[in-house]
Amino acid sequence: MKRFAGATLIALIPACSAPPAAENATEIAAEDIVSGSIFLTAETRDLQEDNFANPGYLWVDRGEALFSKAPASGEACITCHEAGLSGVAATYPAYDEKAGRVLNLEGRINQCRVTHQSEPAWEYESEELLSVTAFVANQSLGAPVSVDVSGPAQDIYEAGRDYFQTRRGQFNLSCQQCHTENWGKRLRGDTLSQGHGNGFPAYRLEWESLGSLHRRLRDCDLGVRAEPLPYGDPLYVAVELFLAARSNGLEMESPAVRR
């Protein structure tokens, strides 16, 4: 009976600001880290690997066109990035000296829009930002995820880890419980993957569109009936950094195809 009295007591302590993240949370052993694509059906995986059939390449192609097109007030991306941006996406999110904060790939691209092209930032999830992000991400296809969480990125990484390990929503579930503690099990028609971001932006059959990692995170938060964060929210960027560090070494797959 003691246990129940204890549980009630804890419930009565007003703990509004900082819900506790799990202590001593388990981690997936490095050799067990696998991409979400291995949990897909053979057909979906084939679709991803076929550059002509994979619908994500529509966005990559649009992105390539935008990359070469000069905007009204500035130079085209390609003017300054003639050699391309091969391998760059695999290192994002990353701390940016000029911005003084951690930027994800979308944020980094928008930083060039604003500071180098004198154009307004593209809106999150706009066709333009999705397309150019997919084009840049695709130049890292097959490269190992390799983000750096040392120095000024450390605190952001930790904030992302805390978000990942905190229970939330009406269902009171954490990302950790689904993606670290129960991956491989069936959640209705889905097999739970380890929740990596290496395939994003990804084409999701359910969306019938390409979408950013933040769109996927919002879906997961909505799934536990939590209030999702806004697109581009610094805390989602922190989660993105944590996810990337957790999957360091995994091959980049954007544009991946997902269920």
Place this chain on the structure above:
Amino acid sequence: MSRVGILAVLIISACGAQEAPLIRANTILGDAITQPLTETAGDTIRGEQLFVSRNEGHCILCHQVDGLDAEFQGDVGPDLTLVGDRLSAGQLRLRIADYQLVQPGALMPSYYRIHDLHQVGEAYSGESVLSAQQVEDIVAYLVERRASGDDA
């Protein structure tokens, strides 16, 4: 109400930390809530519908019951085909209402609870996933999942 007052209420209702528990400690005996939560007895047929339906209980997201007319049942939680042989109505009631009172850290969501939750979607704030009557309906359905059950 003062502006500060309104703000305080907003903050409190947004996190649910100060909501009183729906289940009072003195109704819990061992690992069971022996008394039904409502006067109206649970309805087995409603219970089965709630167990399956996506917008209500949707327990098959994580559980399987053999013979149910539902594709793709989950296996994150234990198979409940014969759960009535393992657990009494009172034990089922507590586990559905708030499993974390049986086992802190349990993954099983708490279906009749509003306290101490975080970042709850606005549309669901201050509400439990299931009503007391719905919990009773599911208890009635699950307690009959027995090898020798009358409607097995």
